[in-house]
Amino acid sequence: MFTQIPVFFHSNQVAPADIASPSPYKPGLVVADWQARGFPIRIEAPSPVSRDQLALAHERGFIDGVLDLAIDNGFGNRSEKVAASLPWTSGSLLCAAREALANRQVAVSPTSGFHHACYGRAGGYCTFNGLMVAAVALLRDGAVRRIGILDCDFHYGNGTDDIIHRLSLRDHVRHATAGHGYPMRAEAFLAQLPRLVAGFADCDLLIYQAGADPHVNDPLGGFLTTEQLMERDRIVFRSTALHGIPVAWNLAGGYQDPVDKVVRIHANTMQACIEAYFDPSEDVSAEPQGQPDGATV
Ligand SMILES: [Zn+2]
Numbered sequence: 001m002f003t004q005i006p007v008f009f010h011s012n013q014v015a016p017a018d019i020a021s022p023s024p025y026k027p028g029l030v031v032a033d034w035q036a037r038g039f040p041i042r043i044e045a046p047s048p049v050s051r052d053q054l055a056l057a058h059e060r061g062f063i064d065g066v067l068d069l070a071i072d073n074g075f076g077n078r079s080e081k082v083a084a085s086l087p088w089t090s091g092s093l094l095c096a097a098r099e100a101l102a103n104r105q106v107a108v109s110p111t112s113g114f115h116h117a118c119y120g121r122a123g124g125y126c127t128f129n130g131l132m133v134a135a136v137a138l139l140r141d142g143a144v145r146r147i148g149i150l151d152c153d154f155h156y157g158n159g160t161d162d163i164i165h166r167l168s169l170r171d172h173v174r175h176a177t178a179g180h181g182y183p184m185r186a187e188a189f190l191a192q193l194p195r196l197v198a199g200f201a202d203c204d205l206l207i208y209q210a211g212a213d214p215h216v217n218d219p220l221g222g223f224l225t226t227e228q229l230m231e232r233d234r235i236v237f238r239s240t241a242l243h244g245i246p247v248a249w250n251l252a253g254g255y256q257d258p259v260d261k262v263v264r265i266h267a268n269t270m271q272a273c274i275e276a277y278f279d280p281s282e283d284v285s286a287e288p289q290g291q292p293d294g295a296t297v
Helices: 026-036 060-067 080-103 130-141 158-166 186-198 226-243 260-277
Strands: 005-008 041-044 106-109 147-151 173-177 205-209 247-250
Touching (some): 005 080, 005 260, 026 041, 026 260, 060 080, 080 106, 080 130, 080 205, 080 247, 106 260, 130 147, 130 158, 130 173, 130 205, 158 173, 205 226, 226 247, 226 260
Parallel strands (some): 005 041, 005 106, 147 205, 205 247
16 A cells, blocks of 8 residues: 555646647646645656657657647647647656556556547547557567556547557557447446456556546536546546556546536545555654655555
């Protein structure tokens, strides 16, 4: 169990709020909220991914076009600030994935905007598919033999499927996307979730997209109440802990206005994570004989 949950956040992964989706600026709000709530988290600085790392999951010309502002990003613009944030969002998820593999439990990447990004094109507020960049980077390193992606955003992770197909990775990347082929009725969805997570037990790592847009009041989603969304997260984290599957999770979608409503949903996800992975009796501040600050036990 943890003394502090590792969260991979750097202000460089945040871009301004002048577009329709809150994704580029949400990480800063969410992390500030987690800190204000006194959650036992530890902020770690991620490293940005390189163009070569992005090219593990994307066509090189597409990457260069977006980052050199010659092609629209997933928000349909050529914002220099959005482009500058993109290596940091994928980098945050890759760093969280590596940390979860190392600590064998959990790490957090407060990021969004990945799963509609296809091999050679952006779409739906997503530019680069950090889920697949991380997955392929870990497979190439030999850090994992098989990796799972459990995408509980409301929408179909079409970009993830596209990259899995283009790179013939179906034997190495197990992808479940709630927006495609899973019941959009709360009771049925929650009832089958434990079995779904258990199905990832032979994966070396699970990447979990804890999207906030399945909320009933979300303008782009709508079938789970606030309590049911938190139950979703509790089921996932209880199951990953039970089966010993290291999990790296991120934020994904959420479009309620004002954005505070989305921030509160992500706070519930962190609360569920803490319930599964944090043991207050191991808090280093309460144990002078304990591990050095920031160490995991
Ligand atoms: Zn979505």
